Amino acid sequence: MNIHEYQGKAILKSFGVRVQEGILAETPEEAVAAAQKLKEDFNSDWVVVKAQIHAGGRGKGGGVKLAKNHDQVKELTNQIIGMQLVTPQTGPEGKLVSKVLVAQDVYYPGESETKEYYMSVLLDRAKGRNIIMYSTEGGMDIEEVAHSTPDKIFKEDIDPKVGLQGFQARKIAFNLGTSGDAFKDMVKFITALYKAYEATDSSQFEINPVLKTSDNKILAVDAKVNLDDDALYRHADYAAMRDTAEKTQLKLKQAKATLTM
Ligand code: ADP
Ligand code: MG
Numbered sequence: 001m002n003i004h005e006y007q008g009k010a011i012l013k014s015f016g017v018r019v020q021e022g023i024l025a026e027t028p029e030e031a032v033a034a035a036q037k038l039k040e041d042f043n044s045d046w047v048v049v050k051a052q053i054h055a056g057g058r059g060k061g062g063g064v065k066l067a068k069n070h071d072q073v074k075e076l077t078n079q080i081i082g083m084q085l086v087t088p089q090t091g092p093e094g095k096l097v098s099k100v101l102v103a104q105d106v107y108y109p110g111e112s113e114t115k116e117y118y119m120s121v122l123l124d125r126a127k128g129r130n131i132i133m134y135s136t137e138g139g140m141d142i143e144e145v146a147h148s149t150p151d152k153i154f155k156e157d158i159d160p161k162v163g164l165q166g167f168q169a170r171k172i173a174f175n176l177g178t179s180g181d182a183f184k185d186m187v188k189f190i191t192a193l194y195k196a197y198e199a200t201d202s203s204q205f206e207i208n209p210v211l212k213t214s215d216n217k218i219l220a221v222d223a224k225v226n227l228d229d230d231a232l233y234r235h236a237d238y239a240a241m242r243d244t245a246e247k248t249q250l251k252l253k254q255a256k257a258t259l260t261m
Helices: 003-013 030-040 070-080 141-147 168-173 180-199 230-232 245-258
Strands: 021-025 047-051 063-068 100-104 113-123 129-135 151-158 202-212 219-221 224-227
Touching: 003 021, 003 180, 003 224, 021 030, 030 047, 030 070, 030 100, 047 070, 063 070, 070 100, 113 141, 113 180, 129 168, 129 180, 141 151, 151 168, 151 224, 180 202, 180 219, 224 230
Parallel strands: none
Antiparallel strands: 021 100, 047 063, 047 100, 113 129, 113 202, 129 151, 202 219, 202 224
């Protein structure tokens, strides 16, 4: 079962994974109120308005936009809610946006450069083992990275009997080129991310990008979380995250397809 970014981030956060903070909004007024609240918490007028649909590549399709003041928050939310968002992952008909996440600006300038990474935890079905896949080339289409520069994608196999080992988390943080506080925070991030993946019986967590902020904190800017349908009976709270509106859209589409066959 796919869930939205805001739901995935709530799960990650509950396991101690640092995330780009945000507040869900269904109207431009709610979005402005959310931006106001974020300003109180983070002391910045800048926020990112992010369409909540079950597909990645939203940025490319115009579903992720930076707002520098409250007028822009209103304008962009107005634009994004109600749009049929087409991304490389939605198919040509796109997906109707009914909610946005008004999110903290985490690309603020500071003592060091920001840096984006890619990280996912998934089940290697052939081996029956979890792996952590990661890359220094974050924020981009990972299939494209795998195709053009496969040497920039690393994989770490996890032994199911012992789980993620400390030395493995440190190896990943090292391979990603982090050092100092960013290294320490990356180790913490990876450890919490893996714990969340295991505890939720998920089939995939994909964080693209993982961000190193200019003050050397590591956090999840995006979260694509896939919960294993067969394990949902153990997690009533997650089962309730199912978005029936998106399902209805899909059913309508299938019905239409049958009609035109
Ligand atoms: P998607 O993967 O669906 O396109 P993301 O959440 O990954 O959605 O956002 C797309 C891109 O938008 C990110 O790779 C990031 O570079 C950019 N982005 C997200 N938040 C901010 C921000 N606060 N400031 C500037 N750019 C941002
Ligand atoms: Mg992304």
